[in-house]
Each structure stands twice: as C-alpha cells, then as structure tokens.
Amino acid sequence: MNVNQLRVGIGHDTHRLEPGRPLKIGGVEIPHDRGLVGHSDADVLLHAITDAILGAAGMGDIGELFPDSDPGNAGRDSSEMLQMACGQVAEGGFQILNVDCTVFAEKPRLTSFKRAMREHIANVLGIAVDCVGVKAKTGEGLDAVGQQQAIGAECAALLAKLEGH
Numbered sequence: 001m002n003v004n005q006l007r008v009g010i011g012h013d014t015h016r017l018e019p020g021r022p023l024k025i026g027g028v029e030i031p032h033d034r035g036l037v038g039h040s041d042a043d044v045l046l047h048a049i050t051d052a053i054l055g056a057a058g059m060g061d062i063g064e065l066f067p068d069s070d071p072g073n074a075g076r077d078s079s080e081m082l083q084m085a086c087g088q089v090a091e092g093g094f095q096i097l098n099v100d101c102t103v104f105a106e107k108p109r110l111t112s113f114k115r116a117m118r119e120h121i122a123n124v125l126g127i128a129v130d131c132v133g134v135k136a137k138t139g140e141g142l143d144a145v146g147q148q149q150a151i152g153a154e155c156a157a158l159l160a161k162l163e164g165h
C-alpha cells in the first residue's frame, strides 16, 4: 500500500431514549426497556463512525448524505448508511485503517455486547476486528446520559489516502 497521506476524523452523536423502543447500538440489538429515537434506526454509534470516516476524507457529514427531510431515510438501517459512506471514501481513494469509539450509556451495561459490536462494525468497514475499538462509559448519574435520557457516542477514524488519488 503506497500511502500519500494519513487523515484523522472525529464523529459524535447523541440520541434521546424513550420507553418501549428497540435499542440498537453498533448494529447490535440490545434488550432494554428503552430505545433510541431518531429519523433512521437511531444507531448512535454507527452514526458517530459514519461522521468520523466522512470527516477524515473531507466529505461532509451523515446529515448531508442522508438528510432527515428525505422520507426515504425514515427508519433507515444505519449499517447501510455506513456502508454507503465507506463506498464513497473508497471511491475517493481512501482506505480505512482503524476506528476507535466510546459509547456513553448509563444503562444497560454494554460489556457483554462490545465484542458483537466490534465484529459488526469490522464487517461493515471491511477491516479486522482488532482495528475496531469499542469502549463504554456511564454518565455517573449526571447529565442527560447519567439520567438515562440519552445515549451518546464518539469515534475517531484513521484513513490512508492511497497514491494515485
């Protein structure tokens, strides 16, 4: 691989929690009495990753690619959106090297789901599982995360711009 440039990107997202909705984080369905609200399937982690990857490539953000004013994006699978963003950066001559993420959730405890999230993300990005980091933090009972009103996520992505692009 002949690399011209390394590019780092960051992504951040927050979604509101409401009772009686499915909870999907990192493409993994997690049993819980509340779920995330959003125009798409509201997968907060996949949205942060999508933004980090697009940002590293200088290709805007998830809202530009998939506007919530478009009814076609309602209930949309976030894995599909991430996959499309990956296709776009690949076309621009970028290769994703690794992503590292943190999910901010008071409840449920995510420890037992982290491996499945990493595997799902690695699969969508087409990289090895050890190139995907997923960490979980609580809000220590403070703020919207700590009060279980929201779940947040952050991601850093490293991309290589390949020679000839």
Ligand code: MG
Binding pocket: 013, 014, 015, 038, 042, 043, 044, 047
């Ligand atoms: Mg979002």
